[in-house]
Amino acid sequence: MSAARVEKLEALLARVAQRAALPRPASGLLAAAAPAAPAAPAAHFAAAAAAVPAPAIAIPPMRPLAGSAPELTVEESEEYMDTDVEVSTEVVEVDVDEGDEAMHDELAAAAAQEQAGHEEADQQAPVSSRRPVALSQEEEHDEYAENPPRHTPPPESGRQIAASPSPAPPLASERRPSAPPMGEPQVGGWREPGLEAPRTPSVVPPPAHLQPPPRTQAPAVPSAASQVPAVTLTASPGQPIAGGPPGGPAQVMRPEIRPNAEVAKIEGEIAAAEESSFGDILDSSLSI
Amino acid sequence: MASPSFDPKHAVVFDIARGATHDASKARLLLVPANALSELVRGSEDQARRLGQAIGKACGTRVAARLGGGDSVRRASIEAVVTELAGELSVTGVGLVSLERWGKALVVAVENTAVDDDVLLAGIVDGAMSAAVGKLVAGVTLVRQGSTARVLIASEATCKRVKELLTGGTAWGDILGRLSTGGGA
Numbered sequence: 346m347s348a349a350r351v352e353k354l355e356a357l358l359a360r361v362a363q364r365a366a367l368p369r370p371a372s373g374l375l376a377a378a379a380p381a382a383p384a385a386p387a388a389h390f391a392a393a394a395a396a397v398p399a400p401a402i403a404i405p406p407m408r409p410l411a412g413s414a415p416e417l418t419v420e421e422s423e424e425y426m427d428t429d430v431e432v433s434t435e436v437v438e439v440d441v442d443e444g445d446e447a448m449h450d451e452l453a454a455a456a457a458q459e460q461a462g463h464e465e466a467d468q469q470a471p472v473s474s475r476r477p478v479a480l481s482q483e484e485e486h487d488e489y490a491e492n493p494p495r496h497t498p499p500p501e502s503g504r505q506i507a508a509s510p511s512p513a514p515p516l517a518s519e520r521r522p523s524a525p526p527m528g529e530p531q532v533g534g535w536r537e538p539g540l541e542a543p544r545t546p547s548v549v550p551p552p553a554h555l556q557p558p559p560r561t562q563a564p565a566v567p568s569a570a571s572q573v574p575a576v577t578l579t580a581s582p583g584q585p586i587a588g589g590p591p592g593g594p595a596q597v598m599r600p601e602i603r604p605n606a607e608v609a610k611i612e613g614e615i616a617a618a619e620e621s622s623f624g625d626i627l628d629s630s631l632s633i
Numbered sequence: 634m635a636s637p638s639f640d641p642k643h644a645v646v647f648d649i650a651r652g653a654t655h656d657a658s659k660a661r662l663l664l665v666p667a668n669a670l671s672e673l674v675r676g677s678e679d680q681a682r683r684l685g686q687a688i689g690k691a692c693g694t695r696v697a698a699r700l701g702g703g704d705s706v707r708r709a710s711i712e713a714v715v716t717e718l719a720g721e722l723s724v725t726g727v728g729l730v731s732l733e734r735w736g737k738a739l740v741v742a743v744e745n746t747a748v749d750d751d752v753l754l755a756g757i758v759d760g761a762m763s764a765a766v767g768k769l770v771a772g773v774t775l776v777r778q779g780s781t782a783r784v785l786i787a788s789e790a791t792c793k794r795v796k797e798l799l800t801g802g803t804a805w806g807d808i809l810g811r812l813s814t815g816g817g818a
Contacts, residue, residue: 622709623709623766624707624708624766627762629739630737631788632788633788
């Protein structure tokens with residue numbers, strides 16, 4: 346509801362309340378319970394009719410007066426909901442002058458306008474509805490173009506039912522891999538079956554507690570042996586291997602062993618045989 | 634120093650016209666089947682030993698003759714003596730001879746031997762050794778493993794004790810162990 350309409354209704358309501366406040370002879374139908382209607386804003390008025398059950402927050406839309414007591418219309422809006430609304434069960438005596446044609450026309454116009462607004466609101470689709478209540482002509486045309494009606498030939502015609510063209514499946518490159526199953530570790534990645542392997546491998550670092558400790562240099566131990574190591578490693582390009590992977594020979598680590606390294610120390614020696622001639626050997630055996 | 638080699642030239646001469654076979658020193662030879670000798674010495678160790686020593690003596694004499702006498706053989710290297718001794722026994726058909734030293738013990742190994750009798754074989758070996766060095770030695774067959782026999786060269790007393798141990802069931806390895814440690818057999 347626009348602000349202009351609200352102001353219009355408030356003005357109308359003020360006029361009605363003003364007329365009702367004038368001294369009139371008591372009527373059998375209306376009892377003067379409220380001495381005077383509150384002025385604007387409308388949120389503070391004691392809106393009630395004799396036939397309206399308490400609380401009178403929701404009042405049906407205003408309709409043209411037809412010789413009965415004028416009905417008041419209160420629109421629910423966030424503005425009003427935010428304010429404190431005084432609800433009263435007191436009956437307000439409203440005196441309507443049926444002979445006032447100007448006011449009647451004005452009320453009729455306002456009611457018609459209000460009715461149009463309510464009809465427009467009634468056309469809105471409920472939240473739970475899947476489809477719109479009504480489609481415009483353009484939307485209907487688009488809907489027809491996308492899903493034309495299928496006419497099934499009668500069985501006696503002998504014709505086969507044409508299969509509707511199904512949308513082409515998306516390309517593998519357009520498909521997005523699904524998320525890995527819950528609970529699976531992320532190490533090694535997840536690839537949905539049927540999809541190509543990624544061009545560039547993604548490296549997933551291991552958890553922090555599984556990573557090796559940072560390398561630290563061991564303290565150098567000065568010694569004579571360490572100054573001239575017996576075995577040293579040297580890197581040199583190796584010979585290409587037939588049938589090996591492309592890209593040239595791999596780097597080969599070969600130990601460089603010094604031939605004159607004193608690896609073993611032999612203490613003592615075996616006593617050399619003193620017998621050099623056959624006669625001495627024979628005599629040694631005969632001496633047993 | 635050149636390694637010694639055995640020259641088998643004219644080691645055996647077959648005089649077919651005269652129906653004679655002799656060695657390089659013109660001594661007559663008689664080709665006898667090996668099994669005939671085994672049958673001959675069967676059941677008589679003394680005969681076997683004497684026959685064997687006779688065969689070996691002929692071989693040892695030729696060795697000594699080649700090397701210049703008994704003293705020369707004693708002064709000669711073991712390789713030279715083994716070469717000549719093995720050559721002579723090979724020509725005779727006893728088998729292929731090699732020397733082994735187990736500690737102090739001198740053992741003659743005879744491979745592919747044609748002699749089945751242990752006493753006969755031991756007589757051939759010690760007879761050849763005695764004739765080569767000019768000194769009496771004794772021998773006893775320790776073991777036969779397939780076609781290879783091992784003969785211990787020692788004194789007469791030692792060979793007698795070893796023979797008793799072998800008869801008592803002592804392994805030849807244990808006997809050589811005892812001899813090597815000086816404990817005696």
